[in-house]
Amino acid sequence: MTCLRPLSANDQWMSQIFSARSAQTGGVVRRSVADVERKTGREALELEVRRRGFHLLEAGGQFIIICTRSDLRVIV
Numbered sequence: 389m390t391c392l393r394p395l396s397a398n399d400q401w402m403s404q405i406f407s408a409r410s411a412q413t414g415g416v417v418r419r420s421v422a423d424v425e426r427k428t429g430r431e432a433l434e435l436e437v438r439r440r441g442f443h444l445l446e447a448g449g450q451f452i453i454i455c456t457r458s459d460l461r462v463i464v
Contacts, residue, residue, distance in 0.1 A: 398428040402436055411455040418452045 411417050424433050433451065437444040441457040454460060 398432065401427045402432065405453070406436070406440065406455075411453070414456040416452060416454055418450045421446065421449050421451055424451055 405411065405417055405419065408417055409415075419433075421430075424430060434444060437453055440455075443454040443456070443460045445452040445454070
């Protein structure tokens with residue numbers, strides 16, 4: 389028998405990020421660094437992005453999540 393634990397507020401917040409339409413269709417999701425650090429923590433976000441095989445960038449106080457497993461190439 390498997391015991392399922394209820395989702396914590398942090399788990400729900402993280403789930404909400406990746407259930408966004410743009411995340412589901414291979415688009416881009418962004419969240420402020422301050423908001424991520426307050427809600428769930430940088431490390432938890434990094435782990436979830438890695439688990440999904442997505443890409444994570446940080447720029448201008450924002451985390452930018454590129455929701456695709458395809459190769460990423462920075463042009464400039």
